[in-house]
Amino acid sequence: MIQISNLSKKYGETVVFSDLNYTFENACIYGLVGRNGAGKTTLLNILSNYEKNYTGVISIDRKKMNKVDYLDMPVAYAMDQPSFFNELTIYENLLLIASSRKIKKQEAFDKIERILDGLGLKKYENYSPLELSKGTMQRLNNACAMIQEEKITIFDEPFSGLDPVQMKLLENVIVEFHKKEKGIYIISSHDIECLQNVCDKCLLLHNGQIREINMEEVDREEIAKILSEGE
Numbered sequence: 001m002i003q004i005s006n007l008s009k010k011y012g013e014t015v016v017f018s019d020l021n022y023t024f025e026n027a028c029i030y031g032l033v034g035r036n037g038a039g040k041t042t043l044l045n046i047l048s049n050y051e052k053n054y055t056g057v058i059s060i061d062r063k064k065m066n067k068v069d070y071l072d073m074p075v076a077y078a079m080d081q082p083s084f085f086n087e088l089t090i091y092e093n094l095l096l097i098a099s100s101r102k103i104k105k106q107e108a109f110d111k112i113e114r115i116l117d118g119l120g121l122k123k124y125e126n127y128s129p130l131e132l133s134k135g136t137m138q139r140l141n142n143a144c145a146m147i148q149e150e151k152i153t154i155f156d157e158p159f160s161g162l163d164p165v166q167m168k169l170l171e172n173v174i175v176e177f178h179k180k181e182k183g184i185y186i187i188s189s190h191d192i193e194c195l196q197n198v199c200d201k202c203l204l205l206h207n208g209q210i211r212e213i214n215m216e217e218v219d220r221e222e223i224a225k226i227l228s229e230g231e
């Protein structure tokens with residue numbers, strides 16, 4: 001469970017959140033939507049402890065997040081601007097991340113195989129990240145987060161740059177991995193159709209507040225209307 005209490009965040013004069021409260025329940029996949037500049041990335045950066053300059057309290061399983069090191073957090077984060085170890089192969093990148101999370105070797109080998117197969121990345125396992133297309137880098141970025149098996153997995157625009165076949169593969173892998181791990185997945189995306197295929201709940205971030213909608217009740221036109229308010 002992630003509890004956000006009285007979160008406020010400003011960049012200079014720009015207020016992104018003012019007294020935001022929300023609780024993410026375990027074993028749930030959340031889709032986060034909101035128009036450009038609504039604060040989606042800022043919220044994900046705060047939840048992953050990447051952004052520490054805010055007021056309010058974030059608790060994970062009732063334990064206050066004390067702005068510790070990223071690697072001490074039970075959070076895996078596929079950021080919108082990925083970075084890799086370019087001198088290592090794709091396989092070695094995944095292995096390094098798994099070992100940094102203290103996943104046992106054999107378990108890591110099995111998991112890497114499953115992720116490479118699931119995301120159609122097997123043929124790139126000996127490539128350097130520098131040799132990948134933008135869409136394939138995005139797939140590797142998603143794989144790097146999923147390999148970590150954390151309680152909380154956060155994806156910022158994971159479908160961006162993927163072709164329809166790759167989008168479907170990613171949807172399948174997200175559902176399959178989540179079924180096994182039963183953690184909290186938070187997926188920020190402008191692609192509501194993809195979110196509807198994988199998420200349990202839709203979170204609409206608007207005017208610094210979160211409105212929760214059950215995925216089956218999501219009305220795309222209504223969301224588009226809300227998101228265009230004030231444009």
Ligand SMILES: Nc1ncnc2c1ncn2[C@@H]1O[C@H](COP(=O)(O)OP(=O)(O)OP(=O)(O)O)[C@@H](O)[C@H]1O
Nearest residue numbers: 011012014016034035036037038039040041042043
């Ligand atoms: N480092 C920064 N310095 C100053 N302002 C920032 C910074 N990062 C974000 N902002 C501002 O904070 C607000 C929220 O930005 P954020 O990137 O979180 O929105 P977003 O919902 O992820 O947008 P998008 O859909 O375009 O990715 C915007 O007004 C943005 O201009």
